[in-house]
Amino acid sequence: MSSNTIIEVKNLNLTKGRKKILDIEYFSLEEGEAVALIGPNGAGKSTFMQVLMLLQRPTGGELFFKGDRVDWKKPIAYRRRMAMVFQEPLLLDTTVYHNVASGLKLRGFKVDTIPARVNEWLGRLGISHLAGRQARYLSGGESQRVSLARALVLEPEVLFLDEPFVALDVPTRAALTAELARILRDTRITSVFVTHDYSEVPLLAETVTVLEQGRIIQQASPREIMTRPTSRTVASLVGVENMIPGKVVGTQDGVVFVQAGPHRIKSIAAVPVGTNVLILLRPEDIRIFKGVSRHGDNSFGGKVSELLPHNYLYKAVIDCGFPLIAFVNPEQVMGGEVLADNEITVQFSPDKVHLIGQYD
Numbered sequence: 204m205s206s207n208t209i210i211e212v213k214n215l216n217l218t219k220g221r222k223k224i225l226d227i228e229y230f231s232l233e234e235g236e237a238v239a240l241i242g243p244n245g246a247g248k249s250t251f252m253q254v255l256m257l258l259q260r261p262t263g264g265e266l267f268f269k270g271d272r273v274d275w276k277k278p279i280a281y282r283r284r285m286a287m288v289f290q291e292p293l294l295l296d297t298t299v300y301h302n303v304a305s306g307l308k309l310r311g312f313k314v315d316t317i318p319a320r321v322n323e324w325l326g327r328l329g330i331s332h333l334a335g336r337q338a339r340y341l342s343g344g345e346s347q348r349v350s351l352a353r354a355l356v357l358e359p360e361v362l363f364l365d366e367p368f369v370a371l372d373v374p375t376r377a378a379l380t381a382e383l384a385r386i387l388r389d390t391r392i393t394s395v396f397v398t399h400d401y402s403e404v405p406l407l408a409e410t411v412t413v414l415e416q417g418r419i420i421q422q423a424s425p426r427e428i429m430t431r432p433t434s435r436t437v438a439s440l441v442g443v444e445n446m447i448p449g450k451v452v453g454t455q456d457g458v459v460f461v462q463a464g465p466h467r468i469k470s471i472a473a474v475p476v477g478t479n480v481l482i483l484l485r486p487e488d489i490r491i492f493k494g495v496s497r498h499g500d501n502s503f504g505g506k507v508s509e510l511l512p513h514n515y516l517y518k519a520v521i522d523c524g525f526p527l528i529a530f531v532n533p534e535q536v537m538g539g540e541v542l543a544d545n546e547i548t549v550q551f552s553p554d555k556v557h558l559i560g561q562y563d
């Protein structure tokens with residue numbers, strides 16, 4: 204533990220009946236750090252966050268808050284140093300102003316400092332004009348702005364966010380995510396948030412903790428998690444849609460050659476010959492050309508077996524001895540270059556090919 208550690212967890216486990224819900228050997232949260240908790244459904248994200256917020260007592264293990272071992276009989280004093288925002292805005296049936304002010308009174312802030320603090324956070328969240336409005340008449344986006352203001356005005360030592368924007372429409376969600384990111388950057392408040400939407404993660408967090416079946420399976424920066432997932436679970440959480448089984452058949456000067464179906468794929472890696480691997484490749488890293496012609500490394504022919512609109516782009520499933528999913532520019536579709544049943548060439552750079560051990 205460093206002198207900047209806010210929360211530290213050791214050998215923590217939580218069982219319900221005979222089911223082990225959490226089994227966390229070690230986790231720490233440093234001052235000013237923003238951590239995203241991700242994982243498949245039922246991985247234990249919300250439960251872990253509830254334990255960190257001291258709302259659920261673990262079955263075993265230790266939790267330290269700024270070096271103090273938490274006494275689970277008296278969690279209140281620690282809880283008062285944290286703040287939380289949940290999916291559902293938990294607002295009091297009063298005005299926006301009083302919603303934001305109420306926690307300050309409870310936490311013993313000096314009465315004459317309260318209006319300035321409340322007005323500052325109403326302003327920072329763009330809701331000063333709603334101060335006199337009754338909370339029950341607010342829209343979903345406005346309510347979550349109030350929830351954020353209620354939490355941030357307390358100047359908590361840790362801010363917890365459990366999918367705070369999941370119920371909002373896409374533009375509102377994008378706007379609030381960007382504003383929250385700016386606030387986290389400006390205040391350097393220590394935060395932990397749970398999300399299912401990996402696109403939010405690089406904006407809001409500098410560390411990602413991935414949970415699966417109650418255990419931490421990878422912990423790294425958003426970029427590392429995205430480009431170097433260490434398992435199939437992490438890869439699929441971050442949008443790696445191609446996971447092709449193969450076997451390393453050759454190595455040469457920092458590159459390896461992996462046989463996958465009829466093709467030999469080059470990757471920048473150090474893996475011994477004979478190793479069974481999974482080849483991970485993101486759909487956006489694959490280029491497609493009309494017709495069948497070779498363009499160097501990792502270039503081979505295939506046939507478009509399916510073409511579906513995907514946001515602004517198209518998603519193609521290409522049969523090249525194994526199915527490969529690639530994104531296609533609309534111009535290539537409109538121009539007739541890439542259509543269902545067309546023969547095409549795929550190409551991808553060796554440095555976009557990531558290999559993991561094929562163990563699951």
Ligand SMILES: Nc1ncnc2c1ncn2[C@@H]1O[C@H](COP(=O)(O)OP(=O)(O)OP(=O)(O)O)[C@@H](O)[C@H]1O
Nearest residue numbers: 219220222224242243244245246247248249250251
């Ligand atoms: N009170 C309980 N009794 C029994 N099992 C529980 C209880 N609370 C949670 N669980 C189980 O613990 C596991 C973890 O649940 P949790 O809600 O923490 O996961 P999560 O990762 O947040 O899931 P999601 O992404 O679906 O929200 C799940 O299998 C859930 O069914």
